[in-house]
C-alpha cells in the first residue's frame with residue numbers, strides 16, 4: 001500500500017492548567033524528541049513544525065470550583081487561531097498536548113477553517129461535564145460542553161471564554177473507549193443520543209466492527225472532515241502509564257493503533273489531538289518511553305503507516 005501520507009502541520013501546546021498534575025506540558029517536546037517528525041518523513045509524509053505555542057500569563061484565579069478559568073480560555077483562544085492557520089495552509093493538523101482542555105481550541109479552530117466536521121473522541125473519559133456539573137473543577141473534563149450546540153444553554157459565561165462558539169452537533173460525535181463516566185456525563189450522553197462505543201462495546205463487537213460502525217454512522221449524513229481527539233489514557237495503563245488519570249481495562253496497543261490506521265484509510269482525517277502524555281508520571285524511564293512511543297505510533301497510523309508494511313509509490317526494484 002502506498003506510504004504516501006499527506007502533509008502534517010504540527011502544533012505543540014505545552015499547557016497543563018486544565019488539570020492539576022504538573023508535567024503534561026512536557027508532552028509536546030518529549031513526543032518530538034522520540035522521533036515523530038523523522039518517522040513521519042521516513043514514511044513519505046511532508047511535515048511542517050509550527051513549534052510550541054506561547055501562552056500569555058494570565059491570572060490563575062478560580063471561579064468557584066473552576067480552576068484557572070482565564071488561563072484555560074486564553075490558551076484555547078490562541079490554539080484556535082493556530083489550528084485555523086495550519087488548516088488554511090492545507091495540512092492535516094496535529095496538536096500535541098498538553099491536557100485535554102485544549103480540545104476546545106483545537107476543534108474550534110479546525111471548524112473555523114473547514115466548517116462542519118465530525119469528531120471521534122478516543123478516551124477513557126467523556127470530558128463532557130459542564131462548568132456546573134464538574135465535581136473537580138478541572139477543565140480537561142469539560143471541553144466537549146463548550147463545543148456542542150446542544151449544551152450551549154447549559155454553559156455559563158466565563159472570563160476569557162466569550163470567543164468560543166459551539167461548532168459541533170451531537171449527531172456528529174462518536175466516543176470510543178469510555179470506562180470512567182460521571183453520572184452527569186452519562187445523563188448528557190443519553191439525553192443527546194450521542195453515539196458511544198464504551199470499552200464494553202469494544203469487548204463485545206471487536207475494534208474492527210467498532211470502526212466500521214463509527215465510519216458508517218459518521219458518513220450517513222455526508223462525508224465531513226474528521227477531527228480525531230485521542231487521549232492517551234484510552235490505552236491501557238499497562239502500556240501508557242505516564243498519564244494523569246489512568247483507568248484500568250483500557251484499549252490494547254493493537255486496538256489503539258487499529259483505530260488510527262482505519263481512520264487514516266478513510267481519507268477523511270483532517271486533524272488529530274494527542275493529549276495527556278505526562279512524562280513526569282512514569283514510575284520509570286521505561287514507563288515514560290512506552291507511553292511516548294505508543295503516542296508516536298498512534299500518530300504514524302494517522303498518516304497511512306500500516307503494520308503490514310509500506311513502500312513509496314515510486315519504488316522500483318533494483319536491476320542487476
Ligand SMILES: N[C@@H](CSCCS(N)(=O)=O)C(=O)O
Pocket residue numbers: 099100101123124125126127129134135136137138140141142182231233244245276
Ligand atoms: N470526569 C472527571 C475526570 S475527567 C478526565 C479528563 S481526561 N482529559 O480524560 O484525562 C472530571 O471531570 O474531572
Ligand SMILES: [Mn+2]
Pocket residue numbers: 123124125231233234245276
Ligand atoms: Mn481521559
Ligand SMILES: [Mn+2]
Pocket residue numbers: 100123125127140231276
Ligand atoms: Mn480526555
